Amino acid sequence: MTRILIGGCQQEISTFNPVPCEYDFFDRTYGDEIRTTHEGTGSQIGGALAEFKTALGDDLELIFTYDAEGTAAGPLRHSAFLRIADEFLTPLKDHAGKVDGVYFSMHGAMGTTELLDPEGYLLEEARKILGPEVPIVISMDLHGILTAKMLQNVDGLASFHTYPHVDFEDTGRRAAQILIRIIRDGAKPVAARVRVPAIVRGNELITDTGAFGGQIRYAKNLHDNPAVLSAGFFICNPFTDVPELCSQAYVFTDGDPDLAERSAVEMANEFWPNRHIMQANLVSLEEAVSRGASMAGPLAFTDAADAPSSGAPGDSNAIISEMIRTDYPHSILASVVDPPAAAKAHELGVGATFHTGVGGALDSRFTPLELEWTVKSLSDGKNIKMESWKYILDTGPTAVLTSGNLTLVVMTNSIMMVDRSIFWANDLDPKDFHSTIVKSPQCEPAFFDDWVEANFNVDAPGATSANLKNLGHTICARPMYPLEENTVFVPNVEMFSRS
Numbered sequence: 001m002t003r004i005l006i007g008g009c010q011q012e013i014s015t016f017n018p019v020p021c022e023y024d025f026f027d028r029t030y031g032d033e034i035r036t037t038h039e040g041t042g043s044q045i046g047g048a049l050a051e052f053k054t055a056l057g058d059d060l061e062l063i064f065t066y067d068a069e070g071t072a073a074g075p076l077r078h079s080a081f082l083r084i085a086d087e088f089l090t091p092l093k094d095h096a097g098k099v100d101g102v103y104f105s106m107h108g109a110m111g112t113t114e115l116l117d118p119e120g121y122l123l124e125e126a127r128k129i130l131g132p133e134v135p136i137v138i139s140m141d142l143h144g145i146l147t148a149k150m151l152q153n154v155d156g157l158a159s160f161h162t163y164p165h166v167d168f169e170d171t172g173r174r175a176a177q178i179l180i181r182i183i184r185d186g187a188k189p190v191a192a193r194v195r196v197p198a199i200v201r202g203n204e205l206i207t208d209t210g211a212f213g214g215q216i217r218y219a220k221n222l223h224d225n226p227a228v229l230s231a232g233f234f235i236c237n238p239f240t241d242v243p244e245l246c247s248q249a250y251v252f253t254d255g256d257p258d259l260a261e262r263s264a265v266e267m268a269n270e271f272w273p274n275r276h277i278m279q280a281n282l283v284s285l286e287e288a289v290s291r292g293a294s295m296a297g298p299l300a301f302t303d304a305a306d307a308p309s310s311g312a313p314g315d316s317n318a319i320i321s322e323m324i325r326t327d328y329p330h331s332i333l334a335s336v337v338d339p340p341a342a343a344k345a346h347e348l349g350v351g352a353t354f355h356t357g358v359g360g361a362l363d364s365r366f367t368p369l370e371l372e373w374t375v376k377s378l379s380d381g382k383n384i385k386m387e388s389w390k391y392i393l394d395t396g397p398t399a400v401l402t403s404g405n406l407t408l409v410v411m412t413n414s415i416m417m418v419d420r421s422i423f424w425a426n427d428l429d430p431k432d433f434h435s436t437i438v439k440s441p442q443c444e445p446a447f448f449d450d451w452v453e454a455n456f457n458v459d460a461p462g463a464t465s466a467n468l469k470n471l472g473h474t475i476c477a478r479p480m481y482p483l484e485e486n487t488v489f490v491p492n493v494e495m496f497s498r499s
């Protein structure tokens, strides 16, 4: 009987979001709950389960421990992380020396208010508990920051090969396959990684159509070689400012260090010349609003700098403030997280008018927009089904406020605004407005691009700005392109092997 232990812990954070993330922000599942949550689904754990069953059939016992999943946010409060870490690690103690393999589902871009490599900590502590012999394999997001500490404590890893991400299940399957090859075939993993001093953003990262697709195709082709256990390329989350933030190539082979080294270097070398085009193409705030004012519409203004799906608080009013300042002549639809303004509207009721500042309630880089507002409608914000993904959103007490030509959905909770869900949930359709502001790094064409005259990718301030130079990194290794334009890349291979 092959006994495999399964757990997980995943989140990505923006260091530049001043609001810490709390324990309750995580969906936590315990023991066999993990099986019922993931079995038969397209998640990483779901894919790994299916692969283990296919490969091992009845000769398989799965042991589920703990899984904590949080969406993007500000840095995790350290005390909350310690609680999650304890819940992640404690169940492992019952299984030390009794399992043949371990699979953990991770993201890789966590950060706490005190700890800069939480996944490395979890894996190092898990290794201490489970012992040096048992193989541990993880799956990761390609926005994860793979660290030396993580590599010192795992025997294999598989990362997404797609952006936008659609290969959750496949990644879980690839991670499971590595573990199976170690357990069943006696594979001896040896890993090479090459760190590239560049952080990147923008459309060239779309794996189907952009330049970054080249590295991914290279990594996928490597999998055809039976000596290769896994290969991939991390573009990392540029908003997670940690010491090992960078782009990086990795290759795990079965006992072939030369192949691992050669392939990782080649991937990194092919990536480096594309660093210039792998940056976002942005329009300045002033220019976007000025051009929009003279256009027939409809228009979309993409504010990726305040995208909660990337870890921003969602309380930016930068674009609407510029529109109000310049007497923008068209109807505007926008959204903002502002708990006090939402509460005030609920206290006063529909039809009331009041004067208050809106925006900047969480991130002090924004100045509240002081206007006279009318409460158009109120809702509890519960059970909002996303247009794009499976998630159900809870915006908390929510109000639609209007002032002149501006209609604003004011929410209590920071939730993902990658599509039109929050507008529809409040009986508002972007198609009824000249200009809609969407707080998302990447909208599917059907949401806006297919029917608007133009979609301005605005260079606004915020915790998840695609203008990487202006974010204010202080921790990552330097020089780092594009923070230093003249950064030089000399490939340096780091090798890892646990045998």
Ligand SMILES: [Zn+2]
Residues within 6 Å of the ligand: 141, 142, 143, 165
């Ligand atoms: Zn990602």
